[in-house]
Amino acid sequence: MSENVKTNGKPSNIKLNEIGLSKNDYRGQPTTLCAGCGHNSIANQIIAAAYELDIVPEDVIKLSGIGCSSKSPAYFLSRSFGFNSLHGRMPSVATGASFGDRRLKTIAVSGDGDTTNIGMGQFKHIIRRNVPMVYIIENNGVYGLTKGQFSATAERGLTLKYQGANPYMPVDVVEEAMASRATFVARSFAGDASQVKALIKAALSHNGLAVLDIISPCVTFNNGDDARHSYGWGREHNEPLHDFSFVPREEEIQVQDFTEGETRTVTLHDGGQIVLRKIEKDYDPTDRVSALRIMEQAYTDEVMLTGLIYIEPERPSLHDVYKLPLELPLNRMTEKELRPSKASIKEVNAAMF
Amino acid sequence: MAATKTKETTKQETTERIVNDFSMTIGTMNGSGSQTSNLTLLRALFKMGIPVSGKNLFPSNIQGLPTWYTIRVSKDGYLARRNTHEIVVAMNVDTFVEDLQKVVPGGAFYYGDHLKFDIDRDDIAIYSFPAKQFAKESGAPAALRDYVANMAYVGVLATMLGIEMDKIKQALDFHFKGKEKPIKLNMDVIEAAAAWAAENLESQDPYRVERMDETKEYIMADGNTAAALGAIYGGVQFASWYPITPASSLAESLTAQIGPLRDDPESDEKTYAIIQAEDELAAIGMAIGAGWSGLRAMTSTSGPGISLMTEFAGLAYYAEIPVVIWDVQRVGPSTGLPTRTSQGDILSTHFLGHGDTQNVMLIPGSAQECFEFGWKAFDIAERLQTPVFVMSDLDLGMNQWMSKPFEFPDVPMDRGKILWEEDMKDLKERWGRYRDVDGDGIPYRTAPGNKNPQSAWFARGTGHNEFAKYSEDSDMWEENMQRLSRKYESAHSLMPAPVLEQGKNAEIGIISFGSTDVAILEARDLLEQDGQGTDYLRLRAVPFTKEVKKFIEDHEVSYVVEMNRDGQMYKLLQLEYPELTAKLKSLTKHDGLPLNARWVSSAIIESEAK
Incomplete structure (x- = not known):
């Protein structure tokens, strides 16, 4: 066993969770992303969420595509199996990977280029299939790893150093997810640590595909104050749906606990502050029509709506549809379960002509 | 128009009969239900104990384009396609003229009398029959009449060639899985047509069939079904695929067959999943994800799909993830001839992926081997932790083959390290x-x-x-x-070792692989009749095993026979054995048709004469 677990019984001031692990047991390699990158704070919230939910790191698989965002699975949960796959193709790899042992949690990280440019097809199809996993899009509207080109989520008219002005309409990840009838759709802002963590926790407990669009400003290539994926813009325009309260799945996900008119000040990791406004009491995230309406309204008002926008907890996941075993995972099956009997070959031959 | 020769007009008896040795081609329109008729003929002949093979030459289309089905009947057991047609049945107005010209002199030409053409040949026997009449009189519902109409030629041929009626019944019984209604509907038409032929036609040609005892130890199967069954015995747990001719029936067969063989009657839970992906990228992506997670995973596709899978193949090669990929080859490049057969993906698949890659390939040469490699591919993929490509082709995958029965795996599963x-x-x-x-x-x-x-x-x-x-x-x-x-x-x-067949006084070698096997076996007999003995090495895998080198060394010259333009296997052999290059000669055919023996023997004789 790892040294970390041996802290059990030792006099120590390290705080342990219910399964005896410290936060260190959930950390990853040191980040190699730019200082101040929003992706790092998201990785930190994944660590915090897994620690607080007492998830065994070995019970998680983490996947990504290619790009800055897709590097980040290296920066959390070192004790989890990981797969850094191909550009835009993480959804297919994650789909197959999730079949090995259905008891494991799947956390996938992608970026806006990885998901909405090269990977739009796979993104839409994994939503159709409702693969049980957390699908985080670290969204900054720009290609970082290739040094500053537009992604499909960049707003029209945005200018970049070597690209000039973007002539195309942006793709909205949340609207795409809604159109494909995702069973869990949320948006947050990387700087809003507590909301990010709460949404990750909720996503981890969702039995289906949880799309989490997290605006994660690129400090290097797309951080003009006018860019929608910048800190400056995010701070000005962030309009959270509500203080999101995570309720473990056993108790059935409900969004309650939001009182009209309350405000809360959140300090971002770069020292800035935003004011979150709780939305009206009667917003019901299980109501698809409301979700579509508030998205449309937010577009018109040029505000960034954050929070849990839509959830449909009851739809069977892909694993349910395929009747995967609950006790013995597929990847622990042996010849005994997998090879038909010797006697059966006779019948097979007889059934041929 | 030439009159139908009936008992009234002709009394001439044919003297010399040719029994169980001819090719018969039936020209129909696709989507007309002729496939059932053709398979019924093929299966009935097989049940009569006569070695037989069937090749479907079909268009990339759903309805209305010409399609031909060739049945070769061979008392000597030759199963390759021949270019000559002793019997032709014309049911398609669009190809009537062309079909008439196909018949060899002395052969037989059958046609439905609804086709009104002038017959300009007097060197063949001509038979017309009222194809539409039997369906009309059968009482079949109007909607089904066109489909059963083609049974007319089954009945006519049964009488004229001597196909046993109870074997036809057996074939229909199999085709319709014992469902009484369709069996009776079709059987009625066949019987009516057979009776009409007995009454109205007199044979003017020598071609007949007679019962033999040569098929008892065989089953009839297509390679794709065999591959699917093999995969099931290999413990397949995850199959993701995207529809493409000629590979679709592999995944469809897997879907149809896996339940009864693998489901636990006591439980609702499954030991496998089969997913139709949104494209070939996703298909192999899922399979690689599943392979990484410890599952026996596969995908099945054809050339265009293989092209799309390139980047993923490189990933699986480099990250060392076991996965099995069936390539049921068709004619490329590009969309090419989607419904014709080829061995054109050998080089590209072996090196699939950018940078330095070398992929393992298994190459089945029969339906039985499709089954065997179906399970073996998983053992090899997991042992080597690498993608394993199984190189089948349209002819092997989609046509019905006489095959040795499938054999239960002779070794326990190897899950590797x-x-x-x-x-x-x-x-x-x-x-x-x-x-x-x-x-x-x-x-x-x-x-x-x-x-x-x-x-x-x-x-x-x-x-x-x-x-x-x-x-x-x-x-x-x-x-x-x-x-x-x-x-x-x-x-x-x-790697499975190559199969070596030695000949008498063999000076030259033949190296081939895959579905060409039947043509090579026959060509060797033709060559021997011409005094040219040959040894034959059938490759079954890349990388090559030591036997391959020895074979090339042991022969003055080895002809590498394959179905592509550039001699792809020939080039791979040259790369592997540069010092032996001078001993290799390339013979290629790439017309999209299953290889025929006469072409092989002629090409070798011609080359040897130089």
Whole structure:
């Protein structure tokens, strides 16, 4: 066993969770992303969420595509199996990977280029299939790893150093997810640590595909104050749906606990502050029509709506549809379960002509 | 128009009969239900104990374009397609003229009398029959009449050739899975047509069939069904695929067959999943994800799909993830001839992926081998932790073949070097995903769900060290690539050995592979009749095993016979054995048709005469 677990019984001031692990047991390699990158704070919230939910790191698989965002699975949960796959193709790899042992949690990280440019097809199809996993899009509207080109989520008219002005309409990840009838759709802002963590926790407990669009400003290539994926813009325009309260799945996900008119000040990791406004009491995230309406309204008002926008907890996941075993995972099956009997070959031959 | 020769007009008796030795081609319109009629004929002949093969020459279309079905009946057991047609049945107005010209002199031409054409040949026997009448009189519902109309030629041929009616019944019974209604509907038409022929036609040609006892030890199967069944016995757990001719029926057959063989009657839970993906990229992506997670995973496709899978193939090769990929080859490049057969993906598949890659390929030459490689491919993929490509083709995959029965795997499943918690407990040193502990280039792997805290690793297509950690270190990159090369060396010992057939006074060798086998076997007999003995080596895998080198060394010249333009296997052999290049000669045919023996023997004779 790892040294970390041996802290059990030792006099120590390290705080342990219910399964005896410290936060260190959930950390990853040191980040190699730019200082101040929003992706790092998201990785930190994944660590915090897994620690607080007492998830065994070995019970998680983490996947990504290619790009800055897709590097980040290296920066959390070192004790989890990981797969850094191909550009835009993480959804297919994650789909197959999730079949090995259905008891494991799947956390996938992608970026806006990885998901909405090269990977739009796979993104839409994994939503159709409702693969049980957390699908985080670290969204900054720009290609970082290739040094500053537009992604499909960049707003029209945005200018970049070597690209000039973007002539195309942006793709909205949340609207795409809604159109494909995702069973869990949320948006947050990387700087809003507590909301990010709460949404990750909720996503981890969702039995289906949880799309989490997290605006994660690129400090290097797309951080003009006018860019929608910048800190400056995010701070000005962030309009959270509500203080999101995570309720473990056993108790059935409900969004309650939001009182009209309350405000809360959140300090971002770069020292800035935003004011979150709780939305009206009667917003019901299980109501698809409301979700579509508030998205449309937010577009018109040029505000960034954050929070849990839509959830449909009851739809069977892909694993349910395929009747995967609950006790013995597929990847622990042996010849005994997998090879038909010797006697059966006779019948097979007889059934041929 | 020539009159139908009936009992009233002709009394001439044919003297010399030719029994169980001819090719028969039936020209119909696709979508007309003729496939049922053709398969019924094929199966009835097979049940009569006569060696028989059927080739469907069909268009890339759903309805209305010409399609031909060729049945070869051969008392000597030759199953290759021939270019000559002794009997032609014309049911398609669009190809009538062309079909009439196909018949060899002395052959027989049958046609439905609804086709009004002038017959300009007097060197063949001509028979017309009222094809539409039997369906009309059968009482079949109007909507089904066109489909059963084609049964008319089954009945006519039954009488004229001597096909036994109870065998036809057996064939229909199989086709309709014992469903009484369709069986009766079709049988009524066949019987009516047979009776009409007995009453109104008199044979003017020598071609007949007679019962033999040569098929008892065979089954009839297509390669795709065989492959699917083999995969099931190989314990397939995950199959993702995208529709493409000629590979679709492999996945469809898997879907149809796996339940009864693998489901536990006591439980609702499954041991497998089959997913139709949104494209070939997703198909192989899912399979690779599943392979990484410890499942026996596969996908099945054809050339265009293989092209799309290129980047993923490189990932699986470099990240060392077991996965099985069936390539049921068709004619390329590009969309090419989607419904014609080819062996044109050999080179591209072997090197599929950018950078340095070398992929393992298994090459089945019969339906039985499709079954065998169906399960074996998983053992090899997991043992080597690499993608394994199984190179079938349209002819093998989609046509019905006489085949030896499928054999239950003769070895237990080989899951390769995979470590679970128990295996890791006593490890003396730190486990590293890409460490070459045994010196064979094959590292040990673990799969998600393993609870040992040492077991997790990070799969990636980027440079990595022995512990799967990201690395851009130049030496480490080279070392790892060299190890992959060593692993490929280790692959040699796992490959199915080639099949060697030795001939009398053989001076020359023939090297071939896959579905050409039947044509080569026949060509060797033709060559021997011409005084040219041959030895024959049928390749069954790349990398080549030591027998291949020896075979080339032992022969003055070896002809590499294959169905592509550029001699792709010939080139692979040259690459592998540069010192033996002078001993190899390339013979290629790439017309999209199954290889015929006469072409092979003529090409060799011509070359030898030079």
